Each structure stands twice: as C-alpha cells, then as structure tokens.
Amino acid sequence: MAKNRTGRVAEQIKKELSLLIQSELKDPRIGFVTVTGVDVTNDLSQATVYLSVFGDEESKQNSLKGLDKANGFLRTxxxxxxxxxxxxxxxxxxxxxxxxxxxxxxxxxDISEEHEN
Structure with missing residues (x-):
C-alpha cells in the first residue's frame, strides 16, 4: 500500500512542478524545462526530480542553478x-x-544501413 501512495504523491508533485516552472518562475536562467519524472522515497522525505532541458550543456547547467535557487519557493x-x-x-x-x-x-x-550495404 505504501508503494501506491508514493506513486500517487510522485505523480502529483510532477504535475504541480510542471505548472509552477511554466507559469510562476521568472528566472531568466531557466530555459525550456520539462519534468520527465519524480522519484519519492518511501518516507516521503526526498523527491528526486528528473528534468529534460532543451539546449546545450551550458543551458542545462544554468537551468539547474536557477531551479536550485528557486528550490525553497517551489517546495513552499x-x-x-x-x-x-x-x-x-x-x-x-x-x-x-x-x-x-x-x-x-x-x-x-547505423547497423541497419551497414547490413543493407
């Protein structure tokens, strides 16, 4: 039963974070970010949020820095x-x-092209 609850909580956090990042955050460092998944520990003390960021490595790191800075706001x-x-x-x-x-x-x-030739 606990697995079921953590799954529901993870999905709800994913949905709310997606909305918050899209509409509420005004940090220019945060680029086009998509929340791809959330893993929550069994005791609900930590949530690992997996993000897909459009752009190069620098924009990914800038987006992570901006989200870390907004961590308190997002958690609240x-x-x-x-x-x-x-x-x-x-x-x-x-x-x-x-x-x-x-x-x-x-x-x-590449393997299929190689096999055809």
Missing part, C-alpha cells in the same frame, strides 16, 4: 497545493534517458 508552493504533513526535499537532476535513447536509435540505424 508544493506544500500549499498538496496536503502533506511534511513537504519532500526537492533534488533536481538532468534526465539522461532521452539522450541515451536517441544514441541507441542512431546506433541501430
């Missing part, structure tokens, strides 16, 4: 919107799975 707003006893600590990480998937896709297409 999530606490207001989601009724939890303790709001989880937010940890932001860049999601590498999209880049990894595109690399695998490129390798597979």
């Amino acid at each position: 707003e999530i606490g207001k919107r989601i009724r939890l006893r303790h709001t989880p600590e937010l940890i932001f990480k860049i999601d590498q799975s999209i880049a990894y998937g595109s690399r695998i896709e490129k390798l597979l297409s």
Whole structure:
C-alpha cells in the first residue's frame, strides 16, 4: 500500500512542478524545462526530480542553478497545493534517458544501413 501512495504523491508533485516552472518562475536562467519524472522515497522525505532541458550543456547547467535557487519557493508552493504533513526535499537532476535513447536509435540505424550495404 505504501508503494501506491508514493506513486500517487510522485505523480502529483510532477504535475504541480510542471505548472509552477511554466507559469510562476521568472528566472531568466531557466530555459525550456520539462519534468520527465519524480522519484519519492518511501518516507516521503526526498523527491528526486528528473528534468529534460532543451539546449546545450551550458543551458542545462544554468537551468539547474536557477531551479536550485528557486528550490525553497517551489517546495513552499508544493506544500500549499498538496496536503502533506511534511513537504519532500526537492533534488533536481538532468534526465539522461532521452539522450541515451536517441544514441541507441542512431546506433541501430547505423547497423541497419551497414547490413543493407
């Protein structure tokens, strides 16, 4: 039953963070950011937020810095919107799975081209 609750809390945090980053944050360092996933610990003390950032490595790092700076604001707003006893600590990480998937896709297409020739 606890797994079910953490999953629901993670999805709600993901939804609220997406809305907050899009509409409430005015930091110019934060570029085009998409929240791809949220992992919450079993005791709901920490939430790891996975982000996909459009742009080069510098824009990814700038977006992470801006989000880390706005961490307190985001946590406060999530606490207001989601009724939890303790709001989880937010940890932001860049999601590498999209880049990894595109690399695998490129390798597979290279192999199929090689096989056809």
